[in-house]
Amino acid sequence: MAEEAVPLPLNLAEYEAAARAMLPRMAFDYIASGAHDEVTVRANRAAFAQWRLLPRMLAGVAAVDTTTTVLGQPVALPVLLAPTAFHRQAHPEGELATARGAKAAGTIFTLSTVATSAIEEVAPQAGPWWFQLYVYQDRAITRDLVQRAEAAGAAALVVTVDVPKLGRREADERNHFTLPPGVVAANFAQAGQQTLSDTSAGSGLTAYIGAQFDPALSWDDLAWLAGITKLPIIPKGILAPDDARLAFQNGARAIVVSNHGGRQLDSAVATLDALPAVVEAAQGQGEIYLDGGIRRGTDVLMALALGARAVLIGRPYVWGLAVGGAAGVQRVLSLLHEEIALDMLLCGCANVGAIDRALVVPVGPLRAGPTP
Numbered sequence: 302m303a304e305e306a307v308p309l310p311l312n313l314a315e316y317e318a319a320a321r322a323m324l325p326r327m328a329f330d331y332i333a334s335g336a337h338d339e340v341t342v343r344a345n346r347a348a349f350a351q352w353r354l355l356p357r358m359l360a361g362v363a364a365v366d367t368t369t370t371v372l373g374q375p376v377a378l379p380v381l382l383a384p385t386a387f388h389r390q391a392h393p394e395g396e397l398a399t400a401r402g403a404k405a406a407g408t409i410f411t412l413s414t415v416a417t418s419a420i421e422e423v424a425p426q427a428g429p430w431w432f433q434l435y436v437y438q439d440r441a442i443t444r445d446l447v448q449r450a451e452a453a454g455a456a457a458l459v460v461t462v463d464v465p466k467l468g469r470r471e472a473d474e475r476n477h478f479t480l481p482p483g484v485v486a487a488n489f490a491q492a493g494q495q496t497l498s499d500t501s502a503g504s505g506l507t508a509y510i511g512a513q514f515d516p517a518l519s520w521d522d523l524a525w526l527a528g529i530t531k532l533p534i535i536p537k538g539i540l541a542p543d544d545a546r547l548a549f550q551n552g553a554r555a556i557v558v559s560n561h562g563g564r565q566l567d568s569a570v571a572t573l574d575a576l577p578a579v580v581e582a583a584q585g586q587g588e589i590y591l592d593g594g595i596r597r598g599t600d601v602l603m604a605l606a607l608g609a610r611a612v613l614i615g616r617p618y619v620w621g622l623a624v625g626g627a628a629g630v631q632r633v634l635s636l637l638h639e640e641i642a643l644d645m646l647l648c649g650c651a652n653v654g655a656i657d658r659a660l661v662v663p664v665g666p667l668r669a670g671p672t673p
C-alpha cells in the first residue's frame with residue numbers, strides 16, 4: 302500500500318504537534334518548557350486575548366506591503382528569528398538549516414552563543430544575521446565571541462540580559478537534560494564550554510550556566526561591550542520601563558522586550574502587557590522589538606499597533622526546523638507572512654506603517670467617539 306502523504310501543518314500550532322510526534326522527549330521538553338508553573342508562558346499568549354482589532358473598511362487597499370526595516374536592514378516581514386540554543390538536537394543540519402530558512406524567507410536569523418554550529422560555519426549560509434551574546438565570566442571568552450561575530454559579518458549584537466542564572470525548568474531537571482552524543486556548543490574549543498557534562502544534579506544546562514555565565518552583569522558591562530565592538534547593541538530581556546530608559550542611556554540602539562519565552566522568571570509580566578509602558582519610556586530613542594507567544598499574524602499586528610517595530614519568534618521556527626529542516630523554517634515564516642498579509646488587508650492597512658494604535662482596542666464594548 303502506498304504511504305499516505307502526511308498533510309503539511311496549516312499553522313504554527315500544528316507545527317508544534319508535528320514536532321512533538323517526531324522529537325525525543327528530552328529535546329521536545331527542552332524546547333517547549335518554561336520555568337516553574339509556566340505562568341508566564343501562558344500569560345504571553347493570554348495577553349493577546351485582551352485586545353481586539355478594529356479594522357477599517359473601504360480603505361481602497363488592493364495589495365499590502367509587509368516589508369519593513371530593522372536598524373536599517375530591509376526585511377520581507379516584521380518577524381525575525383529569536384536566538385534559540387542547540388539546533389542540532391532538532392535537526393542534523395542545525396543552525397545551518399535555520400540560517401538558510403530565514404534567508405529564503407527574507408528575514409534576520411539571530412544565532413545563539415550556545416549554537417551547535419560555529420559562527421564561521423553559519424555565516425556563509427545566512428542572509429543578514431545577528432549574534433546573540435551571553436556574557437561569560439571569563440571576559441576573554443566573551444571578547445573572542447564578539448570579535449568572531451563581527452569578523453564573520455554579524456549586523457548586530459543581541460545581548461541577553463535575563464539569564465544571571467538559568468530559570469528552573471522542571472522538565473529538564475527531571476530529564477537530566479543533556480545534549481545528544483556528538484552535539485556540542487560549537488563556538489567553543491574547550492570541553493568546559495562545549496559540553497553539558499554534569500547532569501548529576503538535574504539539568505546539565507543549569508550546571509553549565511552556573512559555572513560559565515556572569516551572574517553579576519550590570520549596565521557597566523554594556524558600556525564595556527560598546528567599547529570593544531562597532532556593532533549596534535540590542536539588550537534582550539527588558540521588561541521594566543526604567544530598564545528601557547537605562548538601556549538607551551547606556552548606548553543600546555534597540556531593545557527586545559522579552560521574558561525569554563517564560564523560561565526564566567516565572568510570573569514575570571507578559572511581554573505584550575509590558576510593551577506600551579516600555580514604548581512610552583523609550584521616547585523614540587531606539588527601535589523596540591518584542592518576543593514571546595507570537596503564533597499568528599494577528600499577534601504581530603497587535604504588537605506593532607502597540608509600538609513594536611518588529612517581533613521575534615522562538616519555539617515555532619524550532620518546530621519547523623525539526624519537521625522539515627531549512628524548508629520547515631521557511632514554511633513557518635511563510636505561513637506567518639501569509640497570515641500577516643491577509644490580516645493587514647482585512648484591517649485596511651496597506652503597509653506596516655499604517656498599523657497604529659487605533660487598530661487595537663481593549664476587550665469589551667467600544668466607546669463612542671474617535672479612537673485614541
Ligand SMILES: Cc1cc2nc3c(=O)[nH]c(=O)nc-3n(C[C@H](O)[C@H](O)[C@H](O)COP(=O)(O)O)c2cc1C
Nearest residue numbers: 332383384385386413461561562593594614615616
Ligand atoms: C529552545 C529555546 C532555546 C532558547 N535559547 C536562547 C538562547 O540561547 N539565547 C537567548 O537569548 N534566548 C534563548 N531563548 C529565548 C528566545 O530567544 C525567545 O526569547 C523566546 O523563545 C520567545 O518566545 P516564544 O518561544 O514564545 O516565541 C530560547 C528559547 C527556546 C524556546
